[in-house]
Amino acid sequence: MSQRQEARDLAEERIFEAAVKIFSQFGYESSSVRMIAKEAGVSPGLLYNYFKNKEELLVRVFEEGLKDVQATFRDLPDDGQVKTYLLHNFRIMQEKKQLWRLIYLIRMQQSTLAILGERINRVQKQVLDRLEARLRSSLGDKARAEAVLLNASLEGVVFHYLFDNSFEFELAQQALLTRYS
Amino acid sequence: MSQRQEARDLAEERIFEAAVKIFSQFGYESSSVRMIAKEAGVSPGLLYNYFKNKEELLVRVFEEGLKDVQATFRDLPDDGQVKTYLLHNFRIMQEKKQLWRLIYLIRMQQSTLAILGERINRVQKQVLDRLEARLRSSLGDKARAEAVLLNASLEGVVFHYLFDNSFEFELAQQALLTRYS
Amino acid sequence: MSQRQEARDLAEERIFEAAVKIFSQFGYESSSVRMIAKEAGVSPGLLYNYFKNKEELLVRVFEEGLKDVQATFRDLPDDGQVKTYLLHNFRIMQEKKQLWRLIYLIRMQQSTLAILGERINRVQKQVLDRLEARLRSSLGDKARAEAVLLNASLEGVVFHYLFDNSFEFELAQQALLTRYS
Amino acid sequence: MSQRQEARDLAEERIFEAAVKIFSQFGYESSSVRMIAKEAGVSPGLLYNYFKNKEELLVRVFEEGLKDVQATFRDLPDDGQVKTYLLHNFRIMQEKKQLWRLIYLIRMQQSTLAILGERINRVQKQVLDRLEARLRSSLGDKARAEAVLLNASLEGVVFHYLFDNSFEFELAQQALLTRYS
DNA sequence: GATGAATGAGTATTCATTCAT
DNA sequence: AATGAATGAATACTCATTCAT
Numbered sequence: 001m002s003q004r005q006e007a008r009d010l011a012e013e014r015i016f017e018a019a020v021k022i023f024s025q026f027g028y029e030s031s032s033v034r035m036i037a038k039e040a041g042v043s044p045g046l047l048y049n050y051f052k053n054k055e056e057l058l059v060r061v062f063e064e065g066l067k068d069v070q071a072t073f074r075d076l077p078d079d080g081q082v083k084t085y086l087l088h089n090f091r092i093m094q095e096k097k098q099l100w101r102l103i104y105l106i107r108m109q110q111s112t113l114a115i116l117g118e119r120i121n122r123v124q125k126q127v128l129d130r131l132e133a134r135l136r137s138s139l140g141d142k143a144r145a146e147a148v149l150l151n152a153s154l155e156g157v158v159f160h161y162l163f164d165n166s167f168e169f170e171l172a173q174q175a176l177l178t179r180y181s
Numbered sequence: 182m183s184q185r186q187e188a189r190d191l192a193e194e195r196i197f198e199a200a201v202k203i204f205s206q207f208g209y210e211s212s213s214v215r216m217i218a219k220e221a222g223v224s225p226g227l228l229y230n231y232f233k234n235k236e237e238l239l240v241r242v243f244e245e246g247l248k249d250v251q252a253t254f255r256d257l258p259d260d261g262q263v264k265t266y267l268l269h270n271f272r273i274m275q276e277k278k279q280l281w282r283l284i285y286l287i288r289m290q291q292s293t294l295a296i297l298g299e300r301i302n303r304v305q306k307q308v309l310d311r312l313e314a315r316l317r318s319s320l321g322d323k324a325r326a327e328a329v330l331l332n333a334s335l336e337g338v339v340f341h342y343l344f345d346n347s348f349e350f351e352l353a354q355q356a357l358l359t360r361y362s
Numbered sequence: 363m364s365q366r367q368e369a370r371d372l373a374e375e376r377i378f379e380a381a382v383k384i385f386s387q388f389g390y391e392s393s394s395v396r397m398i399a400k401e402a403g404v405s406p407g408l409l410y411n412y413f414k415n416k417e418e419l420l421v422r423v424f425e426e427g428l429k430d431v432q433a434t435f436r437d438l439p440d441d442g443q444v445k446t447y448l449l450h451n452f453r454i455m456q457e458k459k460q461l462w463r464l465i466y467l468i469r470m471q472q473s474t475l476a477i478l479g480e481r482i483n484r485v486q487k488q489v490l491d492r493l494e495a496r497l498r499s500s501l502g503d504k505a506r507a508e509a510v511l512l513n514a515s516l517e518g519v520v521f522h523y524l525f526d527n528s529f530e531f532e533l534a535q536q537a538l539l540t541r542y543s
Numbered sequence: 544m545s546q547r548q549e550a551r552d553l554a555e556e557r558i559f560e561a562a563v564k565i566f567s568q569f570g571y572e573s574s575s576v577r578m579i580a581k582e583a584g585v586s587p588g589l590l591y592n593y594f595k596n597k598e599e600l601l602v603r604v605f606e607e608g609l610k611d612v613q614a615t616f617r618d619l620p621d622d623g624q625v626k627t628y629l630l631h632n633f634r635i636m637q638e639k640k641q642l643w644r645l646i647y648l649i650r651m652q653q654s655t656l657a658i659l660g661e662r663i664n665r666v667q668k669q670v671l672d673r674l675e676a677r678l679r680s681s682l683g684d685k686a687r688a689e690a691v692l693l694n695a696s697l698e699g700v701v702f703h704y705l706f707d708n709s710f711e712f713e714l715a716q717q718a719l720l721t722r723y724s
Numbered sequence: 725g726a727t728g729a730a731t732g733a734g735t736a737t738t739c740a741t742t743c744a745t
Numbered sequence: 746a747a748t749g750a751a752t753g754a755a756t757a758c759t760c761a762t763t764c765a766t
Contacts (some may be wrong), residue, residue: 011725011726026291027210027289027290029211030290030291030292032759032760033761034759034760043727044728044762045726045762045763046725046726046727048762048763049726053762054761054762104289107344107345108208108285108289108344109207110206110208111211113344121345121347144349145352145353148349148353149334149338152337152338152340152341152353153330153333153334153337155337155341156332156337156340157333157337163288164288164305166302166305166306167329168325168326171329171330172330172333174326175326175329175330176330184744185750189750213734214735214736214737215734215735215736223752224752225736225737225753226738226751226752226754227752229737229738230749230751235736373746389570389572389654391570391573392572392654394738394739394740395740396738405748405749406749407741407743407748407749407750408746409741410740410741411747416740416741466651467651469706470644470647470648470706471569471570472568472569473569475706483707483709486707504718506711506714507715507717507718508718510710510715511696511714511715511719513703514696514699514700514703514710514715515692515696515699515700517699517703518694518699518700518702519692519696519699521699521702522698525651526667530688533692534692537685537689537692546765546766547728547729550728550729550766551728554729554730576756576757576758577755585730586730586731587732588730588731588758588760589729589730590758591757591759597757597758
């Protein structure tokens with residue numbers, strides 16, 4: 001029973017990893033279930049033992065990925081400073097590049113946003129609130145505006161890092177970190 | 182003859198507008214030729230009287246849009262200051278919302294980047310160089326790094342404006358403009 | 363009135379020639395009405411002023427072509443000998459290559475044969491009867507069998523001449539003519 | 544697993560047979576994938592589980608058919624005489640009527656010749672060379688010309704047998720065999 | 725649990741034909 | 746007579762999904 005459960009988990013895990021890889025590479029619509037199954041080394045039919053359909057697979061991949069990122073954030077030592085927050089972001093962005101690509105793709109696609117938009121909005125709000133809190137002490141009532149801008153700036157940097165291969169990331173990183181030291 | 186030409190222009194224009202709308206809403210892959218034809222109020226076959234294929238339609242939409250944006254930029258009064266540049270961007274972003282959405286979607290999708298990536302890279306480089314030139318006088322050799330960061334920040338703001346409907350644009354805009362006044 | 367008639371005939375003639383060329387090159391199904399119109403230098407719509415549809419165009423082309431061939435035959439001096447008949451065939455085959463290709467294509471295509479099969483059978487019978495008559499004096503009651511064989515042989519040579527570009531026509535021609543001298 | 548394989552083989556076989564039938568009846572271009580699927584009693588999509596595309600289906604049908612014919616030739620007792628060769632041809636022509644129709648259709652259609660012309664030319668050359676060898680002993684240096692003519696004559700007979708339902712095959716056959724006895 | 729054969733609706737594109745001009 | 750814009754059905758092919766094994 002336990003063995004069977006493990007086998008199940010193994011297959012599910014492989015499908016999962018494959019889905020992250022394929023979705024992040026080709027986007028939701030251009031990724032076929034067959035491609036994911038092949039990448040996972042299983043038959044196309046097996047996906048439907050674990051996921052109701054392609055859409056649910058995307059949702060689950062997104063949810064798990066988000067949990068993963070949030071857990072990583074929690075585990076990193078945090079002194080509440082903005083600089084530390086930025087460094088964490090740059091680190092995770094590099095470690096979970098595929099996942100981040102996927103999250104951005106989902107945020108921009110009407111079809112996927114319809115499914116996951118609500119969830120994304122909640123996370124955005126949380127992120128923004130925490131960033132505002134970090135800025136509050138030094139900036140006072142300008143903290144909210146600066147938080148909104150900093151969040152957008154950081155996402156702009158991440159966006160370029162993920163999708164623009166001529167992006168001079170080091171320069172942007174240094175400039176941003178210097179500003180918050 | 183003149184009536185012919187009018188009919189031609191009208192149909193082409195309607196297909197064009199429909200393509201901008203549908204592409205920017207769903208992205209290239211998820212937009213079907215049928216959807217575009219329906220939106221334009223014509224039969225699917227008619228598209229091929231005006232555009233060689235779906236890909237050429239995308240390219241034309243992109244090229245025309247870019248030309249339009251560049252012309253608008255040229256027509257706006259410019260004192261060479263960063264603040265003015267930002268204001269122009271915010272203005273165009275709002276006026277050409279659909280087009281900008283489309284450009285972002287293209288930049289993130291492998292299949293469309295394969296078609297238009299080269300063109301986009303050239304524009305990116307040009308934008309960056311001009312931004313660097315504006316910053317040169319006040320920042321000296323830190324101008325490049327700041328240009329890269331500012332460009333990313335601006336794009337982050339645009340990104341949120343376009344795809345995040347809970348985005349507090351006014352706050353971000355003020356914060357950014359204040360910094361460069 | 364007469365001028366108009368001439369104009370009509372001119373356009374019809376050009377469509378005709380174009381149809382022979384295109385049909386014989388690509389076959390009936392693979393030839394598009396647009397291709398024929400383009401080749402004729404007229405608009406696609408004009409075809410339907412002269413021909414009810416694509417099928418009727420084929421039928422008319424075939425009929426006219428056949429008439430043309432038969433007229434040519436009639437005009438050539440004939441001494442009633444088999445050899446002369448063969449020479450006439452080789453000559454026309456070379457002069458009306460396109461037309462002959464078309465006739466062969468029609469004879470082998472179910473769709474076109476359904477339309478023209480009856481007509482073709484009648485001509486075949488006529489050809490065969492005349493050939494038999496030529497052979498009667500020298501061969502007596504074996505004339506029919508020899509006529510059937512000779513006709514098939516001749517058509518085999520024509521077939522290779524038309525569709526097999528590695529065919530050694532000169533050799534075959536000499537061998538056949540020698541046999542009937 | 545065995546049942547799987549049986550199902551596979553059965554479906555593939557049915558599609559194959561259907562393709563032979565439809566292709567030989569209508570030719571390549573005029574045969575639609577739908578028609579073939581319907582004839583085979585399967586859904587159109589299933590074809591692509593067994594054949595990469597319509598063209599590969601044609602190639603496979605052609606190659607298999609040719610192999611089959613060549614094997615039959617090899618298995619028939621052969622004394623090296625022309626008459627025996629002719630008899631073999633008449634026999635196979637009758638047994639593999641559909642296949643032979645298809646081969647003739649392929650040879651006359653530009654689109655299919657582009658695919659299979661090379662292969663067909665090689666076979667043609669081989670056939671001709673062997674025929675020449677059979678004739679060499681009795682005809683000497685006229686063997687080549689006679690081989691070319693005989694081959695064309697034989698093909699003319701086959702052509703009429705396949706595509707002309709008023710063809711008096713028995714007469715032609717007797718006349719040809721008599722000549723080489 | 726796992727397979728992969730099978731389906732059928734969907735995709736981009738072509739094309740004979742019509743008809744207002 | 747002549748045009749060519751417009752249509753809609755047809756084409757080859759793909760793909761998410763189901764289900765017997």
